[in-house]
Amino acid sequence: MKRGIHFLLLLISFTVFAQQATVDTAQIVIPGRQNTIEAQSKPYVIMISTDGFRYDYAKKYNAENLLKFSNNGIQAKAMIPSYPSITFPNHWSLITGLYPAHHGLIDNFFYDYKRNETYAMSNKKNAEDGSWYGGTPLWGLAEKQGLVSASLMWVGSASDAGGIRPSYYYPYHEKFTPSEKVEKVVNWLKLPEDKRPHFISLYFPEVDGSGHHYGPDTKETENAVHLIDHAIGDLVQKVNDLGLKNVNFIFVSDHGMIKVDGGAPLEIPAVLFDKSRFDFYNSQTLLRVYVKNPAEIKSVYKELKAHKTEDYEVYLDKKLSRYLHFATRDDQYHRIGQILLIPKAPKIFLEKGKKTSVGKHGYNPKVVPEMKATFYAWGPEFKNNLVVDEFANINVYPVVAEILGLKIDQPIDGKLKVLKEILKEEK
Known part of the structure; x- marks a missing residue:
């Protein structure tokens, strides 16, 4: 030792x-x-x-x-x-x-x-x-x-x-x-x-x-x-x-x-790479989406929800569980975004060509x-x-x-x- x-x-x-x-x-x-x-x-x-x-x-x-x-x-x-x-x-x-x-x-x-x-x-x-x-x-x-x-x-x-x-x-x-x-x-x-x-x-x-x-x-x-x-x-x-x-x-x-599971990461939905419509912020154990046109939020949410896999969940930020204190009602600085993609551990989101670490954190404790x-x-x-x-x-x-x-x-x-x-x- x-x-x-x-x-x-x-x-x-x-x-x-x-x-x-x-x-x-x-x-x-x-x-x-x-x-x-x-x-x-x-x-x-x-x-x-x-x-x-x-x-x-x-x-x-x-x-x-x-x-x-x-x-x-x-x-x-x-x-x-x-x-x-x-x-x-x-x-x-x-x-x-x-x-x-x-x-x-x-x-x-x-x-x-x-x-x-x-x-x-x-x-x-x-x-x-x-x-x-x-x-x-x-x-x-x-x-x-x-x-x-x-x-x-x-x-x-x-x-x-x-x-x-x-x-x-x-x-x-x-x-x-x-x-x-x-x-x-x-x-x-x-x-x-x-x-x-x-x-x-x-x-x-x-x-x-x-x-x-x-x-x-x-x-x-x-x-x-x-x-x-x-x-x-x-x-x-x-x-x-x-x-x-x-x-x-x-x-x-x-x-x-x-x-x-860095060897089989989740793919980020292709629609989100349209920078004219979205910004997304990927910490790998949480992906936050900012929709630039508020009128699109519900339709984009439904689209992401319809095409998600069993390895992650999609939430409207305002619908996130109260006990997490991370929904729109809590966001005093308006920095979170409107849609959250939350992988199920040990899965992560990873952009193509990028690397990850062996261990990570960020999931719901x-x-x-x-x-x-x-x-x-x-x-x-x-x-x-x-x-x-x-x-x-x-x-x-x-x-x-x-x-x-x-x-x-x-x-x-x-x-x-x-x-x-x-x-x-x-x-």
Whole structure:
């Protein structure tokens, strides 16, 4: 096992070296920020996301540290991602308490017809432009109320979304190893009390990368799980060594992972390639259709419905199940489209000549259990040895706000009552 982890570390180091010349890794510090006197006595919350860490990975691959910490604290049977179960939408749902259709990040890439602009997660300009992001992220909520925050690579944390950035943050890159990220978090917690962040968000991409490239049931993904588990163990030990009072850890993921049928992908209906009539956006596990002439929507829907195969479903967006919160009635930014083609796992849509990965996500987590995410929590504010049922990820936000004594200043979808039982006592 150690040999596998060492190999993964070596692979990451080679990737890091290759990127070194082009990646800006400097920390950005907002000057003049400090904790209020009241904030200095508040608890600490370190919220850790490991991308693609499926709900069963810790037990499946015996992630010893995570199992030990969560066994002594809180384990959820699973956490339900928001739909679609994709990275950017779900990280923003976790950090804002809003469904994707309510905060605007409805996909990793999309077109906004009011702005006449495209958003793509790989576009640095998009990623750091807060006008794309709805809601108030937890770091913004904290900063507005006099509590210093920090973020290491969380989606949107390099933007001014919600009107304010974290006091300490980094533009997104994948140069830092997990151990280097641990050191940066520990260094933040070594700062003087007035400058020390009480809310820290931290992101690890390695498990998702292995799941995509090799699949969820492989040695490579197991090694990635152990790599992160080792980093979490190291982080907890080093934070404990600081002797700070009331440090709480929340470990989450954005979605799960499944091996898809890339060898026999679904064909995109030929009619949709008529660019004079349609735009379509294919994340492979969900295909969104924008019909340019609204008068054609019903007829096109009927045509697509009549010619579909048994391997996918066709929905008018306004008719999509309410529990997904992804229909026209929810689409506050009008970015989704009017017709959705939803493949049945493990099928995907794939344009001719394009490639896919071995593992993917994005399916409905209520239908495809492999999409379910992870939630563990431990620390002085959490009860001990408690297992809770599945819950939606939007409910993490009010729990963090409650621990930190923050007043939620705008409507959210998450409800404190859903997870109130995991806290030791009322604040």
